[in-house]
Amino acid sequence: MGLDDRADRRSDEDETDQFTRVLGQAPPRAAPADAPAPTTDAPAGDRRDQAIRAAVEQGIVGPDAPLAGLLDVAGIRAGAAALRAAFAEVAAPGTRVLHAFAVKATPLVPVLRLLHDAGIGAEVASPGELALARAAGIPPAHTVLDSPAKTPAELREALALGIAVNADNPQELARVDALVQSAPTRSPVGIRVNPQVGGGAIEALSTATATSKFGVPLRDEGAREWVVRAYLDRPWLTRLHTHSGSQGVPLELMTAGVAAAYALAEEINARAGRRQIDTLDIGGGLPVNFASDEQTPTFAQYARLLKREVPGLLDGRYGLVTEFGRSLLAKQGTLLARVEYVKSAGGRPIALTHAGVQVATRTVYAPESWPLRIAAYDAKGRPKSGPGTGQDVAGPACFAGDLLARDRELPPLEQGDHVAVLDTGAYYFAHHYSYNSLARPAIHGFAAGPREEGGAVRFSVVRAQQRVEEIVAESGGGARDALREL
Numbered sequence: 001m002g003l004d005d006r007a008d009r010r011s012d013e014d015e016t017d018q019f020t021r022v023l024g025q026a027p028p029r030a031a032p033a034d035a036p037a038p039t040t041d042a043p044a045g046d047r048r049d050q051a052i053r054a055a056v057e058q059g060i061v062g063p064d065a066p067l068a069g070l071l072d073v074a075g076i077r078a079g080a081a082a083l084r085a086a087f088a089e090v091a092a093p094g095t096r097v098l099h100a101f102a103v104k105a106t107p108l109v110p111v112l113r114l115l116h117d118a119g120i121g122a123e124v125a126s127p128g129e130l131a132l133a134r135a136a137g138i139p140p141a142h143t144v145l146d147s148p149a150k151t152p153a154e155l156r157e158a159l160a161l162g163i164a165v166n167a168d169n170p171q172e173l174a175r176v177d178a179l180v181q182s183a184p185t186r187s188p189v190g191i192r193v194n195p196q197v198g199g200g201a202i203e204a205l206s207t208a209t210a211t212s213k214f215g216v217p218l219r220d221e222g223a224r225e226w227v228v229r230a231y232l233d234r235p236w237l238t239r240l241h242t243h244s245g246s247q248g249v250p251l252e253l254m255t256a257g258v259a260a261a262y263a264l265a266e267e268i269n270a271r272a273g274r275r276q277i278d279t280l281d282i283g284g285g286l287p288v289n290f291a292s293d294e295q296t297p298t299f300a301q302y303a304r305l306l307k308r309e310v311p312g313l314l315d316g317r318y319g320l321v322t323e324f325g326r327s328l329l330a331k332q333g334t335l336l337a338r339v340e341y342v343k344s345a346g347g348r349p350i351a352l353t354h355a356g357v358q359v360a361t362r363t364v365y366a367p368e369s370w371p372l373r374i375a376a377y378d379a380k381g382r383p384k385s386g387p388g389t390g391q392d393v394a395g396p397a398c399f400a401g402d403l404l405a406r407d408r409e410l411p412p413l414e415q416g417d418h419v420a421v422l423d424t425g426a427y428y429f430a431h432h433y434s435y436n437s438l439a440r441p442a443i444h445g446f447a448a449g450p451r452e453e454g455g456a457v458r459f460s461v462v463r464a465q466q467r468v469e470e471i472v473a474e475s476g477g478g479a480r481d482a483l484r485e486l
Helices: 012-018 044-057 073-090 109-117 127-135 152-161 170-182 223-233 251-272 299-309 326-332 361-365 468-474
Strands: 067-072 097-102 121-124 143-145 164-167 189-194 237-241 279-281 319-322 333-345 348-353 374-377 389-394 403-410 418-421 442-448 457-463
Touching: 044 067, 044 073, 044 333, 044 374, 044 418, 044 442, 044 457, 067 073, 073 097, 073 109, 073 299, 073 319, 073 326, 073 442, 097 143, 109 121, 109 127, 109 457, 121 127, 127 143, 127 152, 143 152, 152 164, 152 170, 164 170, 164 237, 170 189, 170 223, 189 223, 189 251, 223 251, 237 251, 251 279, 251 299, 326 333, 361 403, 374 403
Parallel strands: 067 442, 097 121, 097 319, 121 143, 143 164, 164 189, 189 237, 237 279, 279 319, 348 389
Antiparallel strands: 067 333, 333 348, 333 418, 374 418, 389 403, 442 457
16 A cells, blocks of 8 residues: 555555454454463452462562562453543444553553453554564554654554554654655554643653654644644545553543544545545553552543543544553552561661562652552461551662661561562562662462362463573673673
8 A cells, every 4th residue: 555545545455454343342352262261250459469478388479589569360351441432432343453461561461362362452662662672462453652852763663563653743744654655555544742731740751741752742832733744645644643641640631632633634634625534543651549449530430420521432433542551550460579687777677578669769769759558467477467667678789878768657577578569560570670680570360269178379480580591691791701802
C-alpha cells in the first residue's frame, strides 16, 4: 500500500486485524493443553500470604536466595478482564479497541504472553521492548510504537512489520514521510500531541505540561495549525495520540487531555470533509493506590468519567487504543526479602535486607513520591502481629540512603524474618539497577489454591536469578585486556 493509496479507508478485514471487534472481548485463542484453569477466588491479600509462606517453605526465598519477586497470575488475569469490561460498559457496541500494555512497566516475556492470552496487546518504546513483545508472540497488528527519539532503523522496522506508529514531532514525521514513500506499509500512522493541560503531583512523570518533551505542544504558537495541516497534506495519517496520565495525575486532568485530543480530531475531520482520523490513542497512566490493598481509582471509574466528559469518543465513530501499564501490574507483584541482620543506631532498629536501590530505585531516591508498603513475616513466612515499633528497612547497597522505609511502624523484625515490599509488580523488580553489581533477583509467578482445599501454591520461574558469571560477562569479563592494547 503506497503513499497515494493510504487515503483509502482500510477494509473491514484489516481493521478487525488491528482491533478486537467487540470491545472488551479477547481475540479467540486456544488455551495450551496443560494450562491450569483458575482455581481461586481468594482475595489478593490472602493469595499473597499463601504465596509468601509457600515461597519460604519451598526455599524460593532463603539463606541462599534472600530476595525474589512474586507475581500473582490470578491477579494479572483479573486486571486484564477488569480493563476490558470497563470500556465495554461505556462504549457503543462494535467499537473497535486495542488495549496495549505499556511494556516498560514490566518488561518480562512471560507476563506479556499471559496478557496476550487475556486479550491485551503491547505498547513499545524501544527496539528491546519490541523484541520482547515479538518473543511473547504478540502480533504486529496488536502492537503500537511510541518513543520521542525513534531512529530511522526503528521506524523502518515498525513500518515493514505493520506496527502502528505515533510520530512524536515534525522531524520524525518527515522521516516517516520518506519511508512511506519509499516502501509499502500496512502500519496505521498518527501524530502524538501534548494538550498542555498541566502536571500532576510528580513533576518527572507529568507528560502534559507546557514544556513536556513528548509530542507536539498544541498551545504553542502555530502548533495546532501545523498539526491540522500535517493531516490534510497526508491522507494516510489516520490516528491521533495523546498521553496525559501517570502516577500523581488525577483522573480529571487525564480526561481533559483526552478531551483536547478528541476536539482536535473532530476539527481535522471537519476540515478534511471526511473521517480521516478513525482512531484515537488515549494513552494510559491510570494512577495506583500505594497506601492499601484497595484498587483505586479503577478502570471503570476512568471509563465512566470519559463517557460523561467526552461522549463522542465512545459513540462508535472512532476506534480506541489504550496504553495502561502500572495500573495493570503494580498490585500483582511483591518483593520478598529475608532479613539478614537487625541492628540499632541512635536508638532506632534497622533491619538489613537484600531489597534496596537495585530493585526499588525510585523509592530510594524519591521516597516522598514513591512510598511503598512493607509487611512483616516471620522466619516461616507467617504474617507477624503485635505492637508496632518504628524501624528502618534498609537495602544492601553501600550508601546511607539505601532505605525502603524510614522509622516505619512494624512488628519488631528479627534476623531470619522476612519483609514483603508490596505493590511492586510494575517498575520495580523487573527494572534492575546494577549498583554494587548486585544480582538481579529471580521472579516467580504463582497460583494459589483455595484455602478450604489446602491452599496449595504452585510456582513457575519467570526469570532466573542472575549468576555471578553473568555479571562478570556483562561487565566486560571477556575483554579484560581491551584497554591494555590501546
